[in-house]
Amino acid sequence: MFQATLHIYIQAISLLIAIFLYRRIKSTSLVYFIPFLSITVLVEIIGYWCIVKGIKNYWIYNIFTTLEFCFYSYIFYQNLRKKLFKQIVAWFVPLYTIAVAANLIFLQGTQSFHTYTFLLGSFFIVVFCCFFFFETIQPETISLKLSQQPFFWVCTGLLVYYLGSVIINALFEYLRSNDLQQEGKKIYGTINRSLILILYTSFSVSFFLCRNNRKTYSSPS
Incomplete structure (x- = not known):
């Protein structure tokens, strides 16, 4: 049970850290993480309660992951500087929402997880991370060591998580197609928990770094 809810x-620990450090992050876009x-x-x-009760919870995660990609896109929009990058991020949100709706209606349906559009969203989050890293290596934008920039840790966590998600989802599909679904579930669970640990630890590090680096962030708007 503990592994199933780890x-x-x-995630709860990361939330508590964000709340505890509210005064540090309140003038930054990271305040929206609360x-x-x-x-x-x-x-x-x-979602876990539904699993225990034997209720399908795909619809919950179809809605939540769509909103999740939109949220991360908003955070990137707030922290990217180049106009072209911000425009791409801005256009992604409505187009992605339409793509999810079309996928659920015409392709995968509402009784399964939207793997097609989840992979699409993962791809674009990775692209947005690359946008940020590209900006940080430009001479005119370097003001702090990269590891001291709070949003660097957000990007690092997202990059590792979504690249890893693409890989483990592809691996799980391969194992399932070869009658190795039980082994696939074990491997998927172990890797996914590791990715979640990396992601939310990265978020927590970014919260801690906000105190002395507020100027590296866009203010909430």
């Missing part, structure tokens, strides 16, 4: 504890992480923990609790 990701919820990890309501986002609150919703994340709530969704995961409901």
